[in-house]
Amino acid sequence: MSKILMKGNEAIGEGAVRAGCRYFFGYPITPQSELTHFLAKRLPEVGGLYMQAESEVASINMVYGASCAGARVMTSSSGPGISLMQEGLSYLAGAELPSVVVNLMRGGPGLGNIAPSQADYFQATKGGGHGDYHLIVLAPNSVQELLDMTQTAFDLADKYRNPVMIMADGVMGQMMEPVELADQLEIKQVAKPWATTGTDYHEGRNLINSCYVIPEQMEDLNNRLEKKYADITRNEQQCEGYLLEDAEIVLVAFGMASRICRAVVEKARAGGIPAGLIRPITLWPFPMEFVSKVADKAKIFLAVELNMGQMMEDVKLAASGRAPVYHYGRLGGMIPDVREVLREVEKLYRGGVGQ
Amino acid sequence: MKKGSRPASLKDVPFHYCPGCTHGIAHRLVTEVIDELDIRGKTIGIAPVGCSVFTMDYFDFDMIQGSHGRGPAVATGLKRALPDRVVFTYQGDGDLAAIGTGEFVHAAVRGEKITCIFINNAVYGMTGGQMAPTTLVGQMTKTTPFGRDKDINGFPIKVCEMLAPLEGSAYLARVAVHNPKSIIKAKKAIRRAFEVQMQGLGFSLIEILSTCPTNWGLSPVKAVQWLEENMVPYFPLGEYKTPAGVI
Amino acid sequence: MIKITFREERCKGCQLCTTVCPKGIVVMAGRTNEMGYHPATVTQQEKCTGCGLCALMCPDMVIEVEREAKAV
Numbered sequence: 026m027s028k029i030l031m032k033g034n035e036a037i038g039e040g041a042v043r044a045g046c047r048y049f050f051g052y053p054i055t056p057q058s059e060l061t062h063f064l065a066k067r068l069p070e071v072g073g074l075y076m077q078a079e080s081e082v083a084s085i086n087m088v089y090g091a092s093c094a095g096a097r098v099m100t101s102s103s104g105p106g107i108s109l110m111q112e113g114l115s116y117l118a119g120a121e122l123p124s125v126v127v128n129l130m131r132g133g134p135g136l137g138n139i140a141p142s143q144a145d146y147f148q149a150t151k152g153g154g155h156g157d158y159h160l161i162v163l164a165p166n167s168v169q170e171l172l173d174m175t176q177t178a179f180d181l182a183d184k185y186r187n188p189v190m191i192m193a194d195g196v197m198g199q200m201m202e203p204v205e206l207a208d209q210l211e212i213k214q215v216a217k218p219w220a221t222t223g224t225d226y227h228e229g230r231n232l233i234n235s236c237y238v239i240p241e242q243m244e245d246l247n248n249r250l251e252k253k254y255a256d257i258t259r260n261e262q263q264c265e266g267y268l269l270e271d272a273e274i275v276l277v278a279f280g281m282a283s284r285i286c287r288a289v290v291e292k293a294r295a296g297g298i299p300a301g302l303i304r305p306i307t308l309w310p311f312p313m314e315f316v317s318k319v320a321d322k323a324k325i326f327l328a329v330e331l332n333m334g335q336m337m338e339d340v341k342l343a344a345s346g347r348a349p350v351y352h353y354g355r356l357g358g359m360i361p362d363v364r365e366v367l368r369e370v371e372k373l374y375r376g377g378v379g380q
Numbered sequence: 381m382k383k384g385s386r387p388a389s390l391k392d393v394p395f396h397y398c399p400g401c402t403h404g405i406a407h408r409l410v411t412e413v414i415d416e417l418d419i420r421g422k423t424i425g426i427a428p429v430g431c432s433v434f435t436m437d438y439f440d441f442d443m444i445q446g447s448h449g450r451g452p453a454v455a456t457g458l459k460r461a462l463p464d465r466v467v468f469t470y471q472g473d474g475d476l477a478a479i480g481t482g483e484f485v486h487a488a489v490r491g492e493k494i495t496c497i498f499i500n501n502a503v504y505g506m507t508g509g510q511m512a513p514t515t516l517v518g519q520m521t522k523t524t525p526f527g528r529d530k531d532i533n534g535f536p537i538k539v540c541e542m543l544a545p546l547e548g549s550a551y552l553a554r555v556a557v558h559n560p561k562s563i564i565k566a567k568k569a570i571r572r573a574f575e576v577q578m579q580g581l582g583f584s585l586i587e588i589l590s591t592c593p594t595n596w597g598l599s600p601v602k603a604v605q606w607l608e609e610n611m612v613p614y615f616p617l618g619e620y621k622t623p624a625g626v627i
Numbered sequence: 628m629i630k631i632t633f634r635e636e637r638c639k640g641c642q643l644c645t646t647v648c649p650k651g652i653v654v655m656a657g658r659t660n661e662m663g664y665h666p667a668t669v670t671q672q673e674k675c676t677g678c679g680l681c682a683l684m685c686p687d688m689v690i691e692v693e694r695e696a697k698a699v
Contacts (some may be wrong), residue, residue: 048457079483079485086454089446090453091459091460116447162455221424223443232444233445384685384688394637404687559647
């Protein structure tokens, strides 16, 4: 084990390499470019391939092809590029191909800007592409987690034969933090007897497909996917609670926003407000069970996001009317500071449970 | 000696294609070549979106169904991960030459060691006879009911001519399957394309002029005549590039 | 001896085979197959030269032409 200083973008890249990913297909877009710069150098060192595609549409389909070969493969992009990948993500989900996609979110809609945002929550967790499907969506909040969760992402992708998205933003990509690097990492490569590697290389004939003209057969696939998503929902919900024991006002925030909210909770407590924090780590499956339990005791929820209130809807579903759910967000690439969120907490607490 | 026997790489199931549709001939030629080169066990095909999406049910080796037009990108990812396999796409003119324009051009630019079998029948088949990028000027389709108007729709795309100057393309040929002589030539070109891929020489593409009697509104016999009289003059047959250079 | 066989149930009656036969002996039958098409057939098999053009032209692999070794 060694401790080194690492940039978020490098941590994602190194995490991928340590997970046994040897293929990366991508198209340049800010603010994820540094990740591609890192992998363009790093992958050849381990006998891998970094390929710059002609578009995000091509990238995601190259990912599709390499995944058909049974390889661990990744792409990364940001807002507009991820939008272009949506058809491909739907195909990956439909054909049940393991793959990892990184979205370093930026301000939008449209071209927007390159500043940090969390406005792609709906797109990532509620579909994005066409048809009934889900991505597994992970939301790390530190450089260490960017490294570790990228590795987890590959394991989850293989375990469930499903695309996995890592959601972060440009600030996290740029951020430098000390990271613990395991000396020797075990790569959990799983057998992929379904891969289309040629009939000389496996039993029978393999077909990778998401086209079922006969509705009964399509429904069979949908039912199988539905069962898989239920398994994932049961097994993989992850979140972190902070000072929730006696919390009356509970902040809910992921990624970048959760780092700010941790400081808000501490400051609120110093000022006599019993605040706590829930940090969803998996955005899909959303940690419904955990939030629901907290809703038994909490008096107010405040979702803090870098968007107009997207995850807030999932918090409302989890709270199921037992506690009011408010939202505080900054938009357009703005990051809320601790003081402004604290003011919101004070306002809600005094106007609500505090009186 | 038997003529017309089924290649081992072609499943013994009826094609869903309309009467006289020459997809069946193209399927047979591709699978005959795969059998003759003895590469069935290491070949992976990529089916398009369109009438020939069902190649995945006909070709008896590993198959992938990809999204519309992206076959060459899927083939790129697959071949890069499995460089010793034989990888080909089977695409129609809508799939390859309209929505997939970026993908096949850049696969050729990179010199991907893959083969594209490109069926040019000048019309969208599966969706019901709309204008294709290869529809001839004046040709009537469901979306050009007065004939393709060059001022609105421009001119038909010439794929082989377009790719020939690219350094990454190694073998390009335009063939047809509307008469026995052309069919024999077509098979030779398909074989050459696969050989070029196996020799690692670069990107190969075979454009096959085909008929679509249903959407052309012609009998199968009239359709092969229409192809000869209208398509061949605009899309000249022959090799456009060999590993030795542009022809 | 030349043997020409038609897998009638697969024939879609497109007639392409009839246009390429140099002897003009491949014709459409008056009967219909299960799909409702008039299938291709051969009238005067003794005139068949075994060139196989009909099989080459058939999009549905209906026709097989076999040239059997001559008995001595």
